[in-house]
Amino acid sequence: MSNERIDEILDGLYDHTIDGETEPVIALTNEGLELGMSPLSILFDGLIPALEEVGRLFEEGTFFVPEMLIAAQAMQGAMKILRPLIAETGAKPVGKFVMGTVKGDIHDIGKNLCNVMLEGAGFEVTDLGVNVAEQTFVDAVMEIKPDAVGMSAFLTTTMPMFIPTIEALKEAGLRDDVIVFVGGAPVTQEYCDHVGADGYAPNASVLVRLLKEKMGIT
Ligand code: B12
Structure with a gap:
Protein backbone atom coordinates (compact mmCIF):
# COMPACT_ATOMS: atom_id res chain seq x y z
CA MET A 1 0.00 0.00 0.00
CA SER A 2 1.66 3.23 -1.11
CA ASN A 3 1.57 5.85 1.64
CA GLU A 4 1.84 8.59 -0.92
CA ARG A 5 -1.31 7.43 -2.72
CA ILE A 6 -3.14 7.13 0.60
CA ASP A 7 -2.29 10.71 1.48
CA GLU A 8 -3.53 11.75 -1.96
CA ILE A 9 -6.75 9.82 -1.43
CA LEU A 10 -7.37 11.48 1.95
CA ASP A 11 -6.60 14.92 0.48
CA GLY A 12 -8.91 14.16 -2.45
CA LEU A 13 -11.72 13.00 -0.17
CA TYR A 14 -11.35 16.19 1.85
CA ASP A 15 -11.29 18.53 -1.16
CA HIS A 16 -14.06 16.83 -3.16
CA THR A 17 -16.34 16.59 -0.12
CA ILE A 18 -15.94 20.30 0.55
CA ASP A 19 -16.71 20.96 -3.14
CA GLY A 20 -19.72 18.63 -2.97
CA GLU A 21 -18.50 16.36 -5.78
CA THR A 22 -20.09 13.01 -5.05
CA GLU A 23 -18.61 11.00 -7.95
CA PRO A 24 -14.92 11.51 -7.12
CA VAL A 25 -15.70 11.02 -3.41
CA ILE A 26 -17.23 7.62 -4.21
CA ALA A 27 -14.38 6.72 -6.57
CA LEU A 28 -11.72 7.62 -3.98
CA THR A 29 -13.60 5.74 -1.26
CA ASN A 30 -13.64 2.62 -3.42
CA GLU A 31 -9.99 3.04 -4.36
CA GLY A 32 -9.01 3.53 -0.72
CA LEU A 33 -10.81 0.36 0.30
CA GLU A 34 -9.21 -1.58 -2.56
CA LEU A 35 -5.80 -0.40 -1.35
CA GLY A 36 -6.61 -1.70 2.14
CA MET A 37 -7.48 1.54 3.91
CA SER A 38 -9.82 1.04 6.84
CA PRO A 39 -13.38 2.39 6.50
CA LEU A 40 -12.90 4.27 9.79
CA SER A 41 -9.79 6.02 8.51
CA ILE A 42 -11.63 7.12 5.35
CA LEU A 43 -14.39 8.47 7.57
CA PHE A 44 -12.42 10.11 10.38
CA ASP A 45 -9.32 11.24 8.45
CA GLY A 46 -11.03 12.35 5.23
CA LEU A 47 -14.77 12.91 5.31
CA ILE A 48 -15.43 14.28 8.81
CA PRO A 49 -12.64 16.90 8.73
CA ALA A 50 -14.12 18.08 5.41
CA LEU A 51 -17.55 18.62 6.96
CA GLU A 59 -19.94 30.29 9.78
CA GLU A 60 -17.60 32.84 8.19
CA GLY A 61 -20.12 33.48 5.39
CA THR A 62 -18.11 31.93 2.54
CA PHE A 63 -20.52 28.98 2.18
CA PHE A 64 -24.32 29.06 2.17
CA VAL A 65 -26.93 26.33 2.69
CA PRO A 66 -26.72 24.88 -0.87
CA GLU A 67 -22.96 24.36 -0.52
CA MET A 68 -23.48 22.75 2.88
CA LEU A 69 -26.11 20.49 1.40
CA ILE A 70 -24.07 19.25 -1.57
CA ALA A 71 -21.08 18.63 0.71
CA ALA A 72 -23.31 16.56 2.98
CA GLN A 73 -24.63 14.66 -0.06
CA ALA A 74 -21.11 13.90 -1.23
CA MET A 75 -20.27 12.50 2.20
CA GLN A 76 -23.44 10.46 2.23
CA GLY A 77 -22.44 8.91 -1.12
CA ALA A 78 -19.33 7.55 0.59
CA MET A 79 -21.30 6.54 3.68
CA LYS A 80 -23.48 4.21 1.59
CA ILE A 81 -20.34 2.22 0.82
CA LEU A 82 -18.76 2.49 4.28
CA ARG A 83 -21.83 1.85 6.40
CA PRO A 84 -22.18 -1.91 5.84
CA LEU A 85 -18.43 -2.36 6.28
CA ILE A 86 -18.36 -0.52 9.62
CA ALA A 87 -21.55 -2.11 10.90
CA GLU A 88 -20.52 -5.66 9.91
CA THR A 89 -21.02 -7.92 12.90
CA GLY A 90 -22.12 -11.51 13.10
CA ALA A 91 -22.77 -11.43 16.84
CA LYS A 92 -26.24 -11.46 18.35
CA PRO A 93 -27.43 -8.02 19.52
CA VAL A 94 -25.97 -6.85 22.82
CA GLY A 95 -28.84 -4.39 23.31
CA LYS A 96 -31.41 -2.20 21.63
CA PHE A 97 -31.06 1.50 20.86
CA VAL A 98 -33.67 3.92 19.55
CA MET A 99 -32.28 7.04 17.86
CA GLY A 100 -33.81 10.16 16.36
CA THR A 101 -33.13 13.80 15.52
CA VAL A 102 -35.46 16.03 17.53
CA LYS A 103 -38.43 18.01 16.22
CA GLY A 104 -37.53 21.00 14.02
CA ASP A 105 -34.09 19.62 13.12
CA ILE A 106 -33.18 17.81 9.92
CA HIS A 107 -29.44 17.21 10.47
CA ASP A 108 -28.87 13.49 10.27
CA ILE A 109 -25.25 12.78 9.42
CA GLY A 110 -24.01 12.76 13.04
CA LYS A 111 -26.95 10.63 14.11
CA ASN A 112 -26.40 8.19 11.24
CA LEU A 113 -22.75 7.90 12.17
CA CYS A 114 -23.69 7.04 15.74
CA ASN A 115 -26.08 4.40 14.40
CA VAL A 116 -23.35 2.85 12.27
CA MET A 117 -20.94 2.70 15.22
CA LEU A 118 -23.63 1.30 17.53
CA GLU A 119 -24.47 -1.39 14.97
CA GLY A 120 -20.77 -2.10 14.63
CA ALA A 121 -20.64 -2.64 18.40
CA GLY A 122 -23.49 -5.15 18.16
CA PHE A 123 -26.53 -3.01 19.03
CA GLU A 124 -29.85 -3.33 17.20
CA VAL A 125 -30.65 0.24 16.21
CA THR A 126 -34.06 1.61 15.34
CA ASP A 127 -33.68 4.93 13.54
CA LEU A 128 -36.72 7.19 13.85
CA GLY A 129 -35.25 9.62 11.33
CA VAL A 130 -35.26 13.41 11.57
CA ASN A 131 -37.75 15.97 12.86
CA VAL A 132 -39.01 13.42 15.40
CA ALA A 133 -41.87 14.56 17.63
CA GLU A 134 -41.93 13.79 21.37
CA GLN A 135 -44.80 11.29 20.99
CA THR A 136 -42.92 9.37 18.29
CA PHE A 137 -40.03 8.84 20.72
CA VAL A 138 -42.52 7.74 23.39
CA ASP A 139 -44.32 5.31 21.05
CA ALA A 140 -41.02 3.78 19.93
CA VAL A 141 -39.77 3.31 23.48
CA MET A 142 -43.08 1.74 24.44
CA GLU A 143 -43.08 -0.64 21.48
CA ILE A 144 -39.40 -1.53 21.16
CA LYS A 145 -38.44 -1.44 24.87
CA PRO A 146 -34.86 -0.37 24.08
CA ASP A 147 -32.02 -0.25 26.59
CA ALA A 148 -31.37 3.33 25.56
CA VAL A 149 -32.78 6.16 23.51
CA GLY A 150 -30.67 8.82 21.78
CA MET A 151 -31.75 12.30 20.77
CA SER A 152 -29.69 14.28 18.31
CA ALA A 153 -29.84 18.07 17.79
CA PHE A 154 -27.56 20.27 15.70
CA LEU A 155 -29.12 23.67 16.30
CA THR A 156 -29.14 25.72 19.48
CA THR A 157 -32.78 26.39 18.64
CA THR A 158 -33.73 22.70 18.54
CA MET A 159 -31.70 21.28 21.43
CA PRO A 160 -34.30 22.59 23.93
CA MET A 161 -36.58 19.90 22.42
CA PHE A 162 -34.74 17.43 24.67
CA ILE A 163 -36.74 18.84 27.58
CA PRO A 164 -40.33 18.15 26.37
CA THR A 165 -39.22 14.83 24.93
CA ILE A 166 -37.80 13.67 28.26
CA GLU A 167 -40.93 15.09 29.94
CA ALA A 168 -43.13 13.04 27.58
CA LEU A 169 -41.19 9.89 28.51
CA LYS A 170 -41.79 10.72 32.17
CA GLU A 171 -45.50 11.27 31.63
CA ALA A 172 -45.76 7.93 29.85
CA GLY A 173 -44.07 6.29 32.85
CA LEU A 174 -41.11 5.18 30.70
CA ARG A 175 -38.34 7.47 31.90
CA ASP A 176 -36.87 5.03 34.40
CA ASP A 177 -36.91 2.17 31.90
CA VAL A 178 -34.44 3.70 29.44
CA ILE A 179 -31.03 5.32 29.46
CA VAL A 180 -31.41 8.69 27.73
CA PHE A 181 -28.47 9.98 25.68
CA VAL A 182 -28.31 13.43 24.08
CA GLY A 183 -25.82 14.68 21.52
CA GLY A 184 -25.14 16.76 18.43
CA ALA A 185 -22.75 19.58 17.60
CA PRO A 186 -23.98 22.28 20.06
CA VAL A 187 -24.71 19.89 22.95
CA THR A 188 -22.45 19.76 26.00
CA GLN A 189 -22.23 17.72 29.20
CA GLU A 190 -23.52 20.78 31.03
CA TYR A 191 -26.58 20.94 28.77
CA CYS A 192 -27.13 17.21 29.23
CA ASP A 193 -27.20 17.73 33.01
CA HIS A 194 -29.51 20.72 32.57
CA VAL A 195 -32.13 18.71 30.63
CA GLY A 196 -31.86 15.72 32.93
CA ALA A 197 -30.53 13.20 30.42
CA ASP A 198 -28.38 10.28 31.58
CA GLY A 199 -25.51 10.71 29.18
CA TYR A 200 -23.83 12.92 26.61
CA ALA A 201 -21.16 11.99 24.11
CA PRO A 202 -19.25 14.31 21.78
CA ASN A 203 -18.87 11.58 19.18
CA ALA A 204 -20.02 8.12 18.17
CA SER A 205 -17.09 6.20 19.70
CA VAL A 206 -17.57 7.81 23.10
CA LEU A 207 -21.31 7.07 22.86
CA VAL A 208 -20.61 3.37 22.33
CA ARG A 209 -18.14 3.29 25.25
CA LEU A 210 -20.43 5.16 27.68
CA LEU A 211 -23.47 3.15 26.68
CA LYS A 212 -21.65 -0.12 27.34
CA GLU A 213 -20.41 1.26 30.66
CA LYS A 214 -23.93 2.25 31.70
CA MET A 215 -25.26 -1.15 30.66
CA GLY A 216 -22.46 -2.93 32.49
CA ILE A 217 -21.09 -4.52 29.29
CA THR A 218 -17.32 -4.54 28.86
C1 B12 B 1 -24.30 19.50 6.77
C2 B12 B 1 -24.98 20.62 7.53
C3 B12 B 1 -26.29 20.96 7.15
C4 B12 B 1 -27.09 20.15 6.12
C5 B12 B 1 -27.61 18.88 6.85
C6 B12 B 1 -27.68 17.69 5.92
C7 B12 B 1 -27.94 16.41 6.70
N1 B12 B 1 -28.50 15.47 5.98
O1 B12 B 1 -27.65 16.27 7.88
C8 B12 B 1 -28.21 21.18 5.75
C9 B12 B 1 -27.75 21.98 4.54
C10 B12 B 1 -29.58 20.57 5.45
C11 B12 B 1 -28.21 22.10 6.96
C12 B12 B 1 -29.26 22.94 7.26
C13 B12 B 1 -29.21 23.89 8.27
N2 B12 B 1 -28.15 24.17 9.06
CO1 B12 B 1 -26.58 23.05 9.19
N3 B12 B 1 -24.87 22.31 9.23
C14 B12 B 1 -24.32 21.32 8.57
C15 B12 B 1 -22.85 21.16 9.03
C16 B12 B 1 -21.92 21.78 7.97
C17 B12 B 1 -22.36 19.77 9.27
C18 B12 B 1 -23.21 18.97 10.26
C19 B12 B 1 -22.76 17.54 10.21
O2 B12 B 1 -23.44 16.70 9.65
N4 B12 B 1 -21.55 17.27 10.72
C20 B12 B 1 -20.91 15.95 10.67
C21 B12 B 1 -21.21 15.15 11.90
C22 B12 B 1 -20.40 13.87 11.81
O3 B12 B 1 -21.02 15.96 12.99
P1 B12 B 1 -20.57 15.71 14.49
O4 B12 B 1 -21.07 16.81 15.35
O5 B12 B 1 -19.11 15.39 14.50
O6 B12 B 1 -21.38 14.38 14.92
C23 B12 B 1 -21.00 13.69 16.09
C24 B12 B 1 -21.56 14.28 17.37
O7 B12 B 1 -22.33 15.45 17.21
C25 B12 B 1 -22.27 13.13 18.02
N5 B12 B 1 -23.72 13.04 17.92
C26 B12 B 1 -24.56 13.41 16.95
N6 B12 B 1 -25.81 13.08 17.23
C27 B12 B 1 -25.79 12.46 18.44
C28 B12 B 1 -26.80 11.91 19.22
C29 B12 B 1 -26.48 11.33 20.45
C30 B12 B 1 -27.57 10.75 21.26
C31 B12 B 1 -25.13 11.34 20.91
C32 B12 B 1 -24.80 10.81 22.25
C33 B12 B 1 -24.12 11.89 20.13
C34 B12 B 1 -24.45 12.43 18.90
O8 B12 B 1 -21.75 11.95 17.34
C35 B12 B 1 -21.57 12.29 15.97
C36 B12 B 1 -20.69 11.29 15.28
O9 B12 B 1 -19.40 11.19 15.86
C37 B12 B 1 -22.87 21.95 10.40
C38 B12 B 1 -21.54 22.50 10.85
C39 B12 B 1 -20.94 21.72 12.02
N7 B12 B 1 -19.69 21.93 12.22
O10 B12 B 1 -21.62 20.98 12.71
C40 B12 B 1 -23.96 22.99 10.12
C41 B12 B 1 -24.71 23.61 11.29
C42 B12 B 1 -25.09 22.55 12.32
N8 B12 B 1 -25.93 24.10 10.63
C43 B12 B 1 -26.31 25.26 11.05
C44 B12 B 1 -27.45 25.98 10.58
C45 B12 B 1 -27.62 27.38 11.11
C46 B12 B 1 -28.34 25.38 9.68
C47 B12 B 1 -29.65 26.02 9.14
C48 B12 B 1 -30.52 26.74 10.19
C49 B12 B 1 -29.24 26.96 7.99
C50 B12 B 1 -30.38 27.76 7.37
N9 B12 B 1 -30.26 29.06 7.51
O11 B12 B 1 -31.30 27.21 6.82
C51 B12 B 1 -30.38 24.79 8.55
C52 B12 B 1 -31.31 24.12 9.58
C53 B12 B 1 -32.22 23.09 9.01
C54 B12 B 1 -32.96 22.37 10.10
N10 B12 B 1 -34.18 22.77 10.40
O12 B12 B 1 -32.43 21.45 10.71
C55 B12 B 1 -25.40 25.78 12.17
C56 B12 B 1 -26.04 25.65 13.54
C57 B12 B 1 -25.78 26.87 14.42
C58 B12 B 1 -26.35 26.66 15.78
N11 B12 B 1 -25.45 26.62 16.75
O13 B12 B 1 -27.51 26.54 15.98
C59 B12 B 1 -24.11 24.93 11.95
C60 B12 B 1 -23.30 24.64 13.24
C61 B12 B 1 -23.22 25.70 10.92
C62 B12 B 1 -22.58 26.94 11.53
N12 B12 B 1 -21.30 26.84 11.89
O14 B12 B 1 -23.21 27.95 11.69
N13 B12 B 1 -27.05 22.00 7.66
Whole structure:
Protein backbone atom coordinates (compact mmCIF):
# COMPACT_ATOMS: atom_id res chain seq x y z
CA MET A 1 0.00 0.00 0.00
CA SER A 2 1.66 3.23 -1.11
CA ASN A 3 1.57 5.85 1.64
CA GLU A 4 1.84 8.59 -0.92
CA ARG A 5 -1.31 7.43 -2.72
CA ILE A 6 -3.14 7.13 0.60
CA ASP A 7 -2.29 10.71 1.48
CA GLU A 8 -3.53 11.75 -1.96
CA ILE A 9 -6.75 9.82 -1.43
CA LEU A 10 -7.37 11.48 1.95
CA ASP A 11 -6.60 14.92 0.48
CA GLY A 12 -8.91 14.16 -2.45
CA LEU A 13 -11.72 13.00 -0.17
CA TYR A 14 -11.35 16.19 1.85
CA ASP A 15 -11.29 18.53 -1.16
CA HIS A 16 -14.06 16.83 -3.16
CA THR A 17 -16.34 16.59 -0.12
CA ILE A 18 -15.94 20.30 0.55
CA ASP A 19 -16.71 20.96 -3.14
CA GLY A 20 -19.72 18.63 -2.97
CA GLU A 21 -18.50 16.36 -5.78
CA THR A 22 -20.09 13.01 -5.05
CA GLU A 23 -18.61 11.00 -7.95
CA PRO A 24 -14.92 11.51 -7.12
CA VAL A 25 -15.70 11.02 -3.41
CA ILE A 26 -17.23 7.62 -4.21
CA ALA A 27 -14.38 6.72 -6.57
CA LEU A 28 -11.72 7.62 -3.98
CA THR A 29 -13.60 5.74 -1.26
CA ASN A 30 -13.64 2.62 -3.42
CA GLU A 31 -9.99 3.04 -4.36
CA GLY A 32 -9.01 3.53 -0.72
CA LEU A 33 -10.81 0.36 0.30
CA GLU A 34 -9.21 -1.58 -2.56
CA LEU A 35 -5.80 -0.40 -1.35
CA GLY A 36 -6.61 -1.70 2.14
CA MET A 37 -7.48 1.54 3.91
CA SER A 38 -9.82 1.04 6.84
CA PRO A 39 -13.38 2.39 6.50
CA LEU A 40 -12.90 4.27 9.79
CA SER A 41 -9.79 6.02 8.51
CA ILE A 42 -11.63 7.12 5.35
CA LEU A 43 -14.39 8.47 7.57
CA PHE A 44 -12.42 10.11 10.38
CA ASP A 45 -9.32 11.24 8.45
CA GLY A 46 -11.03 12.35 5.23
CA LEU A 47 -14.77 12.91 5.31
CA ILE A 48 -15.43 14.28 8.81
CA PRO A 49 -12.64 16.90 8.73
CA ALA A 50 -14.12 18.08 5.41
CA LEU A 51 -17.55 18.62 6.96
CA GLU A 52 -15.94 20.45 9.87
CA GLU A 53 -14.31 22.79 7.38
CA VAL A 54 -17.65 23.22 5.57
CA GLY A 55 -19.18 24.28 8.91
CA ARG A 56 -16.38 26.78 9.39
CA LEU A 57 -16.83 28.21 5.88
CA PHE A 58 -20.58 28.52 6.51
CA GLU A 59 -19.94 30.29 9.78
CA GLU A 60 -17.60 32.84 8.19
CA GLY A 61 -20.12 33.48 5.39
CA THR A 62 -18.11 31.93 2.54
CA PHE A 63 -20.52 28.98 2.18
CA PHE A 64 -24.32 29.06 2.17
CA VAL A 65 -26.93 26.33 2.69
CA PRO A 66 -26.72 24.88 -0.87
CA GLU A 67 -22.96 24.36 -0.52
CA MET A 68 -23.48 22.75 2.88
CA LEU A 69 -26.11 20.49 1.40
CA ILE A 70 -24.07 19.25 -1.57
CA ALA A 71 -21.08 18.63 0.71
CA ALA A 72 -23.31 16.56 2.98
CA GLN A 73 -24.63 14.66 -0.06
CA ALA A 74 -21.11 13.90 -1.23
CA MET A 75 -20.27 12.50 2.20
CA GLN A 76 -23.44 10.46 2.23
CA GLY A 77 -22.44 8.91 -1.12
CA ALA A 78 -19.33 7.55 0.59
CA MET A 79 -21.30 6.54 3.68
CA LYS A 80 -23.48 4.21 1.59
CA ILE A 81 -20.34 2.22 0.82
CA LEU A 82 -18.76 2.49 4.28
CA ARG A 83 -21.83 1.85 6.40
CA PRO A 84 -22.18 -1.91 5.84
CA LEU A 85 -18.43 -2.36 6.28
CA ILE A 86 -18.36 -0.52 9.62
CA ALA A 87 -21.55 -2.11 10.90
CA GLU A 88 -20.52 -5.66 9.91
CA THR A 89 -21.02 -7.92 12.90
CA GLY A 90 -22.12 -11.51 13.10
CA ALA A 91 -22.77 -11.43 16.84
CA LYS A 92 -26.24 -11.46 18.35
CA PRO A 93 -27.43 -8.02 19.52
CA VAL A 94 -25.97 -6.85 22.82
CA GLY A 95 -28.84 -4.39 23.31
CA LYS A 96 -31.41 -2.20 21.63
CA PHE A 97 -31.06 1.50 20.86
CA VAL A 98 -33.67 3.92 19.55
CA MET A 99 -32.28 7.04 17.86
CA GLY A 100 -33.81 10.16 16.36
CA THR A 101 -33.13 13.80 15.52
CA VAL A 102 -35.46 16.03 17.53
CA LYS A 103 -38.43 18.01 16.22
CA GLY A 104 -37.53 21.00 14.02
CA ASP A 105 -34.09 19.62 13.12
CA ILE A 106 -33.18 17.81 9.92
CA HIS A 107 -29.44 17.21 10.47
CA ASP A 108 -28.87 13.49 10.27
CA ILE A 109 -25.25 12.78 9.42
CA GLY A 110 -24.01 12.76 13.04
CA LYS A 111 -26.95 10.63 14.11
CA ASN A 112 -26.40 8.19 11.24
CA LEU A 113 -22.75 7.90 12.17
CA CYS A 114 -23.69 7.04 15.74
CA ASN A 115 -26.08 4.40 14.40
CA VAL A 116 -23.35 2.85 12.27
CA MET A 117 -20.94 2.70 15.22
CA LEU A 118 -23.63 1.30 17.53
CA GLU A 119 -24.47 -1.39 14.97
CA GLY A 120 -20.77 -2.10 14.63
CA ALA A 121 -20.64 -2.64 18.40
CA GLY A 122 -23.49 -5.15 18.16
CA PHE A 123 -26.53 -3.01 19.03
CA GLU A 124 -29.85 -3.33 17.20
CA VAL A 125 -30.65 0.24 16.21
CA THR A 126 -34.06 1.61 15.34
CA ASP A 127 -33.68 4.93 13.54
CA LEU A 128 -36.72 7.19 13.85
CA GLY A 129 -35.25 9.62 11.33
CA VAL A 130 -35.26 13.41 11.57
CA ASN A 131 -37.75 15.97 12.86
CA VAL A 132 -39.01 13.42 15.40
CA ALA A 133 -41.87 14.56 17.63
CA GLU A 134 -41.93 13.79 21.37
CA GLN A 135 -44.80 11.29 20.99
CA THR A 136 -42.92 9.37 18.29
CA PHE A 137 -40.03 8.84 20.72
CA VAL A 138 -42.52 7.74 23.39
CA ASP A 139 -44.32 5.31 21.05
CA ALA A 140 -41.02 3.78 19.93
CA VAL A 141 -39.77 3.31 23.48
CA MET A 142 -43.08 1.74 24.44
CA GLU A 143 -43.08 -0.64 21.48
CA ILE A 144 -39.40 -1.53 21.16
CA LYS A 145 -38.44 -1.44 24.87
CA PRO A 146 -34.86 -0.37 24.08
CA ASP A 147 -32.02 -0.25 26.59
CA ALA A 148 -31.37 3.33 25.56
CA VAL A 149 -32.78 6.16 23.51
CA GLY A 150 -30.67 8.82 21.78
CA MET A 151 -31.75 12.30 20.77
CA SER A 152 -29.69 14.28 18.31
CA ALA A 153 -29.84 18.07 17.79
CA PHE A 154 -27.56 20.27 15.70
CA LEU A 155 -29.12 23.67 16.30
CA THR A 156 -29.14 25.72 19.48
CA THR A 157 -32.78 26.39 18.64
CA THR A 158 -33.73 22.70 18.54
CA MET A 159 -31.70 21.28 21.43
CA PRO A 160 -34.30 22.59 23.93
CA MET A 161 -36.58 19.90 22.42
CA PHE A 162 -34.74 17.43 24.67
CA ILE A 163 -36.74 18.84 27.58
CA PRO A 164 -40.33 18.15 26.37
CA THR A 165 -39.22 14.83 24.93
CA ILE A 166 -37.80 13.67 28.26
CA GLU A 167 -40.93 15.09 29.94
CA ALA A 168 -43.13 13.04 27.58
CA LEU A 169 -41.19 9.89 28.51
CA LYS A 170 -41.79 10.72 32.17
CA GLU A 171 -45.50 11.27 31.63
CA ALA A 172 -45.76 7.93 29.85
CA GLY A 173 -44.07 6.29 32.85
CA LEU A 174 -41.11 5.18 30.70
CA ARG A 175 -38.34 7.47 31.90
CA ASP A 176 -36.87 5.03 34.40
CA ASP A 177 -36.91 2.17 31.90
CA VAL A 178 -34.44 3.70 29.44
CA ILE A 179 -31.03 5.32 29.46
CA VAL A 180 -31.41 8.69 27.73
CA PHE A 181 -28.47 9.98 25.68
CA VAL A 182 -28.31 13.43 24.08
CA GLY A 183 -25.82 14.68 21.52
CA GLY A 184 -25.14 16.76 18.43
CA ALA A 185 -22.75 19.58 17.60
CA PRO A 186 -23.98 22.28 20.06
CA VAL A 187 -24.71 19.89 22.95
CA THR A 188 -22.45 19.76 26.00
CA GLN A 189 -22.23 17.72 29.20
CA GLU A 190 -23.52 20.78 31.03
CA TYR A 191 -26.58 20.94 28.77
CA CYS A 192 -27.13 17.21 29.23
CA ASP A 193 -27.20 17.73 33.01
CA HIS A 194 -29.51 20.72 32.57
CA VAL A 195 -32.13 18.71 30.63
CA GLY A 196 -31.86 15.72 32.93
CA ALA A 197 -30.53 13.20 30.42
CA ASP A 198 -28.38 10.28 31.58
CA GLY A 199 -25.51 10.71 29.18
CA TYR A 200 -23.83 12.92 26.61
CA ALA A 201 -21.16 11.99 24.11
CA PRO A 202 -19.25 14.31 21.78
CA ASN A 203 -18.87 11.58 19.18
CA ALA A 204 -20.02 8.12 18.17
CA SER A 205 -17.09 6.20 19.70
CA VAL A 206 -17.57 7.81 23.10
CA LEU A 207 -21.31 7.07 22.86
CA VAL A 208 -20.61 3.37 22.33
CA ARG A 209 -18.14 3.29 25.25
CA LEU A 210 -20.43 5.16 27.68
CA LEU A 211 -23.47 3.15 26.68
CA LYS A 212 -21.65 -0.12 27.34
CA GLU A 213 -20.41 1.26 30.66
CA LYS A 214 -23.93 2.25 31.70
CA MET A 215 -25.26 -1.15 30.66
CA GLY A 216 -22.46 -2.93 32.49
CA ILE A 217 -21.09 -4.52 29.29
CA THR A 218 -17.32 -4.54 28.86
C1 B12 B 1 -24.30 19.50 6.77
C2 B12 B 1 -24.98 20.62 7.53
C3 B12 B 1 -26.29 20.96 7.15
C4 B12 B 1 -27.09 20.15 6.12
C5 B12 B 1 -27.61 18.88 6.85
C6 B12 B 1 -27.68 17.69 5.92
C7 B12 B 1 -27.94 16.41 6.70
N1 B12 B 1 -28.50 15.47 5.98
O1 B12 B 1 -27.65 16.27 7.88
C8 B12 B 1 -28.21 21.18 5.75
C9 B12 B 1 -27.75 21.98 4.54
C10 B12 B 1 -29.58 20.57 5.45
C11 B12 B 1 -28.21 22.10 6.96
C12 B12 B 1 -29.26 22.94 7.26
C13 B12 B 1 -29.21 23.89 8.27
N2 B12 B 1 -28.15 24.17 9.06
CO1 B12 B 1 -26.58 23.05 9.19
N3 B12 B 1 -24.87 22.31 9.23
C14 B12 B 1 -24.32 21.32 8.57
C15 B12 B 1 -22.85 21.16 9.03
C16 B12 B 1 -21.92 21.78 7.97
C17 B12 B 1 -22.36 19.77 9.27
C18 B12 B 1 -23.21 18.97 10.26
C19 B12 B 1 -22.76 17.54 10.21
O2 B12 B 1 -23.44 16.70 9.65
N4 B12 B 1 -21.55 17.27 10.72
C20 B12 B 1 -20.91 15.95 10.67
C21 B12 B 1 -21.21 15.15 11.90
C22 B12 B 1 -20.40 13.87 11.81
O3 B12 B 1 -21.02 15.96 12.99
P1 B12 B 1 -20.57 15.71 14.49
O4 B12 B 1 -21.07 16.81 15.35
O5 B12 B 1 -19.11 15.39 14.50
O6 B12 B 1 -21.38 14.38 14.92
C23 B12 B 1 -21.00 13.69 16.09
C24 B12 B 1 -21.56 14.28 17.37
O7 B12 B 1 -22.33 15.45 17.21
C25 B12 B 1 -22.27 13.13 18.02
N5 B12 B 1 -23.72 13.04 17.92
C26 B12 B 1 -24.56 13.41 16.95
N6 B12 B 1 -25.81 13.08 17.23
C27 B12 B 1 -25.79 12.46 18.44
C28 B12 B 1 -26.80 11.91 19.22
C29 B12 B 1 -26.48 11.33 20.45
C30 B12 B 1 -27.57 10.75 21.26
C31 B12 B 1 -25.13 11.34 20.91
C32 B12 B 1 -24.80 10.81 22.25
C33 B12 B 1 -24.12 11.89 20.13
C34 B12 B 1 -24.45 12.43 18.90
O8 B12 B 1 -21.75 11.95 17.34
C35 B12 B 1 -21.57 12.29 15.97
C36 B12 B 1 -20.69 11.29 15.28
O9 B12 B 1 -19.40 11.19 15.86
C37 B12 B 1 -22.87 21.95 10.40
C38 B12 B 1 -21.54 22.50 10.85
C39 B12 B 1 -20.94 21.72 12.02
N7 B12 B 1 -19.69 21.93 12.22
O10 B12 B 1 -21.62 20.98 12.71
C40 B12 B 1 -23.96 22.99 10.12
C41 B12 B 1 -24.71 23.61 11.29
C42 B12 B 1 -25.09 22.55 12.32
N8 B12 B 1 -25.93 24.10 10.63
C43 B12 B 1 -26.31 25.26 11.05
C44 B12 B 1 -27.45 25.98 10.58
C45 B12 B 1 -27.62 27.38 11.11
C46 B12 B 1 -28.34 25.38 9.68
C47 B12 B 1 -29.65 26.02 9.14
C48 B12 B 1 -30.52 26.74 10.19
C49 B12 B 1 -29.24 26.96 7.99
C50 B12 B 1 -30.38 27.76 7.37
N9 B12 B 1 -30.26 29.06 7.51
O11 B12 B 1 -31.30 27.21 6.82
C51 B12 B 1 -30.38 24.79 8.55
C52 B12 B 1 -31.31 24.12 9.58
C53 B12 B 1 -32.22 23.09 9.01
C54 B12 B 1 -32.96 22.37 10.10
N10 B12 B 1 -34.18 22.77 10.40
O12 B12 B 1 -32.43 21.45 10.71
C55 B12 B 1 -25.40 25.78 12.17
C56 B12 B 1 -26.04 25.65 13.54
C57 B12 B 1 -25.78 26.87 14.42
C58 B12 B 1 -26.35 26.66 15.78
N11 B12 B 1 -25.45 26.62 16.75
O13 B12 B 1 -27.51 26.54 15.98
C59 B12 B 1 -24.11 24.93 11.95
C60 B12 B 1 -23.30 24.64 13.24
C61 B12 B 1 -23.22 25.70 10.92
C62 B12 B 1 -22.58 26.94 11.53
N12 B12 B 1 -21.30 26.84 11.89
O14 B12 B 1 -23.21 27.95 11.69
N13 B12 B 1 -27.05 22.00 7.66
